[in-house]
Amino acid sequence: MSQAHLLKTDRLHRIVTMRKISTIIASVFWLGVFLIVSARVGAQEFPVPPPPFTEGMFPCSSCHASLETNRKKRELKEEHSNIKMHHAEAMRWCLDCHDAKNRDKLRLFNGELINFTESYRLCGECHGNLYRDWRAGIHGKRTGYFAGTGKRTYLLCAHCHDPHEPKFKMVIPEPPPFRPTDRRNEK
């Protein structure tokens, strides 16, 4: 082989390696973009309505910012006395779900802080099967449009179940239909 030919192949090799490297860099970049975008999308995954806060309660930090954190499990007598804990209360305490430092956030088991609009992730940490069904639209309630571009609303767990006392309350039924002999069924 001639000297010129060797040089040519060498250059060719270099070009190929450069191209490979640039492809890898580009793919890493796009992978990063994809991950960031999907994380963003994940955060806004479900069109949920505003969480059902008691009026005048949120943001929690408006009071709690100036209060000292007391981590001791105790009965609350002055504030939040209307909250009855009936949700594995023997094992649970406010700060298991509410973050101690940032009161406007909820706290996942791994320490991640989430907004109240994402509270389903917190509920899903224990109630995995229900969370799976909720994501599919089977457990829970969806209203609005299921197809097209119309507005849709997926209720949060907390819209139906009080997180502190999740068992459904008894409801007053609507009146029964008129019997055929009912006076109101006659002119």
Next chain:
Amino acid sequence: MRNKNQTRREFVRNLSVTALAGASLPLFSSCSKEEAEDFLQKHFLEMTEEEKKQVIAKLEQRYLERYGRKFQISTQKALPETLWGYGLELSRCVGCRRCVYACANENNTSRYARQLHWIRVLRLKRGNLINLEDSEHYYAPETVPEKGFIYLPVQCQQCQNPPCVKACPIHATWQEPDGIVVVDYNWCIGCRYCIAACPYKGRVFNWAEPNLPKDEVNPNVHYLGNRPRMKCAVEKCTFCIQRVRAGRYPACVEACPTGSRKFGNLLDPKSEIRYIIERKRVFRLREEINTESKFYYFFES
């Protein structure tokens, strides 16, 4: 040229046609123009687009006079590739009847003298199998759910093999391509054969002129769905045809406080109803009579 002398058969035929025309003359003159128009109106499936427009304009005018509201009457056709299916979770239904009244408000049913409902919530003793003869739908406790009972809401099951359609002698009720069984209220003669044929008691009859208060009218209607009906028309649940064809959940689905009611397209593998059929324990009412209903009851194991 044809034979001038009429045969006996021709003579009798001509005579009877003349007599019929003569007899119907006073009939037509005694009824109002409105009634005569309605009487001569074609079957919905045989109308041209032009005729549909005329009928819609006529109805809008009439409803404006009667209810003082501008109605939007849709004649939207079935969407392609759709077959609507319904899911209802029995383990969650508490029997509160919110769906019954949401349905009445949405679908302009008669409110009193006679009250008509398209949904009937049956109460059954817990522990027995679904035995519709032992059911009760006039239950009125202080609060629900009651101990020892389950609740089974029943409405039109939108059978894929509908006995009501077969029973209708004049094809006033038929199945649309998206699986919804509809009624042309103007074509219906009120014979009620379909009511007798329905194994779910899904159909109701307007024994009198419907009583619909002006302020409770829903003006967004579909011609084959919730437009105000008239005396002697049979009506039933249409899965809220006016909503679902626009991609919106039926009124009962939106009203249910426990989220027991689910709705979707059976042909779409990603729909909620398909998720239920594939993963939950489902059953249909009276499967053994081969009506192939598209109303799936399901429950958590």
